[in-house]
Amino acid sequence: MQDKGTVLVNEVQGAPEHRIFRLVxxxxxxxxxxxxxxxxxxxxxxxDPLLRRPLxxxxxxxxxxxxxxxxxxxxxxxxxxxxxxxxxxxxxLGPLGRGFTLPQAEQELWLVAxxxxxxxxxxxxxxxxxxxxxxxxxxxxxxxxFLDSAGLKAWQALGIELVLTTMEGSSGEQGLIxxxxxxxxxxxxxxxxxxxxxxCGPTAMLKAVAEICAKQxxxxxxxxxxxxxxGIGACLGCSCVLxxxxxxxxxxxxxxxxxxxxxKEVVWHELSAL
Amino acid sequence: MNSAHSRIPTTTTGLDIGADGMGxxxxxxxxxxxxxxxxxxxxxxxxxxxxxxTASGTYGFGEDYLEYCPxxxxxxxTLKGITPEPRLGNPLPRIAETPAGMLNAVGLENPxxxxxxxxxxxxxKAMPTAVIANISGFALEDYVLIARRLQKESGxxxxxxxxxxxxxxxxxxxxxxxxxxxEQVIAAVKQATDLxxxxxxxxxxxxxxxxxxxxxxxxxxxxxxxxxLLGMAIDIDKRRPLLGNTFGGLSGPAIKPVGLRMVWEVRxxxxxxxxxxxxxxxxxxxxxxxxxxxxxxxxxxxxxxxxQAPIEIVEGIADYCLRNGYQRVEQxxxxxxx
Numbered sequence: 001m002q003d004k005g006t007v008l009v010n011e012v013q014g015a016p017e018h019r020i021f022r023l024v025x026x027x028x029x030x031x032x033x034x035x036x037x038x039x040x041x042x043x044x045x046x047x048d049p050l051l052r053r054p055l056x057x058x059x060x061x062x063x064x065x066x067x068x069x070x071x072x073x074x075x076x077x078x079x080x081x082x083x084x085x086x087x088x089x090x091x092x093l094g095p096l097g098r099g100f101t102l103p104q105a106e107q108e109l110w111l112v113a114x115x116x117x118x119x120x121x122x123x124x125x126x127x128x129x130x131x132x133x134x135x136x137x138x139x140x141x142x143x144x145x146f147l148d149s150a151g152l153k154a155w156q157a158l159g160i161e162l163v164l165t166t167m168e169g170s171s172g173e174q175g176l177i178x179x180x181x182x183x184x185x186x187x188x189x190x191x192x193x194x195x196x197x198x199x200c201g202p203t204a205m206l207k208a209v210a211e212i213c214a215k216q217x218x219x220x221x222x223x224x225x226x227x228x229x230x231g232i233g234a235c236l237g238c239s240c241v242l243x244x245x246x247x248x249x250x251x252x253x254x255x256x257x258x259x260x261x262x263x264k265e266v267v268w269h270e271l272s273a274l
Numbered sequence: 275m276n277s278a279h280s281r282i283p284t285t286t287t288g289l290d291i292g293a294d295g296m297g298x299x300x301x302x303x304x305x306x307x308x309x310x311x312x313x314x315x316x317x318x319x320x321x322x323x324x325x326x327x328t329a330s331g332t333y334g335f336g337e338d339y340l341e342y343c344p345x346x347x348x349x350x351x352t353l354k355g356i357t358p359e360p361r362l363g364n365p366l367p368r369i370a371e372t373p374a375g376m377l378n379a380v381g382l383e384n385p386x387x388x389x390x391x392x393x394x395x396x397x398x399k400a401m402p403t404a405v406i407a408n409i410s411g412f413a414l415e416d417y418v419l420i421a422r423r424l425q426k427e428s429g430x431x432x433x434x435x436x437x438x439x440x441x442x443x444x445x446x447x448x449x450x451x452x453x454x455x456x457e458q459v460i461a462a463v464k465q466a467t468d469l470x471x472x473x474x475x476x477x478x479x480x481x482x483x484x485x486x487x488x489x490x491x492x493x494x495x496x497x498x499x500x501x502x503l504l505g506m507a508i509d510i511d512k513r514r515p516l517l518g519n520t521f522g523g524l525s526g527p528a529i530k531p532v533g534l535r536m537v538w539e540v541r542x543x544x545x546x547x548x549x550x551x552x553x554x555x556x557x558x559x560x561x562x563x564x565x566x567x568x569x570x571x572x573x574x575x576x577x578x579x580x581x582q583a584p585i586e587i588v589e590g591i592a593d594y595c596l597r598n599g600y601q602r603v604e605q606x607x608x609x610x611x612x
Contacts (some may be wrong), residue, residue: 001341002342002581002582004554020569042579043578045375047526047527047555048373048374049371050371050374050375050527050575050578050579051369051578051579052578052579076371091580093342093581100373156588166377167372172491194468226366226367227366227367227368227370228369229369229575229578230332230577231578232338232339232342232576232581233334233338234333234334234338234339234487234577235331235332235334235369235378235470235578236331236333236354236363236368236380236383237368237369237378237380238366238368238369239363239366239368239380239383240366241362243490249362250381251362251363256338270365272366272518272551273486
C-alpha cells in the first residue's frame, strides 16, 4: 500500500557519533507488516533526492498501528530523514518484500547480526519468541558504545542468550561474530534439523555465515540489501543472482523476491558489495 | 479537483415572486451540459482512453503496480523489453541516484521471447488498457524473429522497437545512431507484424531529426522519445565507476529539457504521432510535452517516485484543458508551435 505515515518519534539513539536514529511511524502498513519486510520512504517532497529510501522494519505494533525503524545517517537520504519532525508525514510504500520464515514452536533459532544488521532482527526475535522458539543472538559490532547505541539493552530485556563480539574487544569476544558461530556449530556432530539461522549485516559476513551453515547443513536465511529504484519489483534495478539446484542461474529481485533469501542459493560474488 | 469524467454542476437560483407575492426563492440545481474534457487520443489508429501511458523498463509486465495504479486508469502500458534469448542483464550495481534523476544500467534482463509468448502474452488480452510490447535485438534478424511472433491476434496494441537502449554493448545502439540501420530495422519489423510499429528514438545522436526521418522512411506508425541519456557516476570511496556496467541511462526530471527539445524538433520534421517521455513526474510536465507536439506522454521514472503519478497526471491534464477551454485533449497537441 501507499500510505502517508505520521511521525511519532524521530530521535537520536545513544551516543551521537554513531548517528543512529529511531523512527516511529503511525501507519496502516503496521497492520500487514511481518518481520524482514521494509518500507520505501520518500524522505523529502520534490525532486531531490528523487528516489525513495528502503528501510527495514524493526518493530511492528498492530494494535497501535505503528512501525519502528532504526537507521544510521549515512548519505543524503538518511540525512534528510533525520530532519523530519514529530507530526510530519512521510509518503510510504509498504510493507514490501518477503519476510523471514517463522520457526516452528520448540525449534531453535540463531540470529546473526553484524553492526546495524541488528535492526531488522528485532521484529523477527519478538515473533519467534511468541512461537516459543529458543532464540540465541550472535551480534558483532565495532565497540560496546556502538552496541549500546544500537539497542543492546532492548535485546538484554528479551531474556534470550546473547553472544557478543566487538572489533576492539570492549565487550564480549574480540573479533568477528563468525568465530563463536563456527565454534558453536562445530559442537554438533550431526546436521541439526531443528536449528535455523537468520543473518543480517555486511555482505561479507552474510556470505561467511551462509557458507558455515551450508557446511553444517543448517538452514540459513539472509537479508540482502541493494540499491533500489521502484522497490516493488518492476524495474529490475536490484536483481541479484541465485543458483538453482541444477547449477543454472536465475535472477531474483531483492525488493520483491527478497530481501530474505536462502543463504545456499545466493551467488555472492554477483552482489554489489563483493 | 474535478475528475475529468465528472460533470461540474452549475446552480441557478431563480427568484420566484410567485402569484401570491410570497417571494419564494429557490435554487434550481441542475447538471448543466458542461463540456467534459474528451481525453481520448488517437495513436496511429489506436484509440487510447487518455494520453498517459507508462514506459518500458519501469512497469515490468504490467503486474507490479496493480495495487497502486489500476490499469483501467491508464491510456496504456509499455512492457519490459524482450530479446530473442533470455538475458541475465548487467552486473550490480545497476542503479545510481543523480541530481533530480537516476542512472540505470539494468541491461535488458528479461525472460526471452519464448517465455514471453508462452507465459506473459496470454495475460495481455485480459488487461484493461492498451498493451505495447517492446522489442530489442543485436541484429536485424533478432527484431524480425520477435516481431513475427507478435501479431494483433495476441491482444497487443502495438510494438515499440527499441533501437536505442544504451546499456548493452551491442544492444541496438548502432541501430539507434545510424539512420540507415534504423530505417532497415523498422522496415523489417513492419513487414513481420500486423501491429502498429512505434520507433523509440535515442537522444544520444547528433541529429534527432535525421533519425526521425529515417524511421518514417522505414514505415514507422509513430515515434517515441526520448530514451535515456548516456551517463555515469563515480564511487569516491571505491574510486571506481559506481555502476557495474560503467555507463548507464540517465532519466528523471533532469532530462526533461532535452526530451522537450527533441519532441519539438521531431514535431517540426515528421507528421507521424509522437509519444513524448523523459522526466515527466507532474501534470505540468506532461502538458509541456503535449504542447511541444506529443499526442501521448509516457511516465517512467515518475512511477518510482509516486506510483499514482499517472493517475494524477491524467487528472491534471484534464483540469488544465477544462480551465483553458479545450474540450478535447487532442486540441493541445503541438500548440506551442503556433
